[in-house]
Amino acid sequence: MGLLIEIAALPLAPLRGVGWVLDKVVKAAEQEYYDPGPVQEQLVELERARQAGRIDEEEFARREEALLQRLEEIRAYRAGGG
Known part of the structure; x- marks a missing residue:
């Protein structure tokens, strides 16, 4: 009976x-999206920009908060078994 079902499902x-x-593509995209490495690199670059005077404290605080929220989202996703 199993062979008949396999033959019928062949099309x-x-x-x-x-x-x-599609499943493999979605998983690869999720891995890339939830990779903390690029966010951590952005935090380092943001700190360098602040120290070099390219951005002011207000801009630094705003962008830092957004990046830290993103890191928290990544951690929550990974903690949930994502």
């Missing part, structure tokens, strides 16, 4: 292949 094989590829 759907390309769709299953596309689904598999």
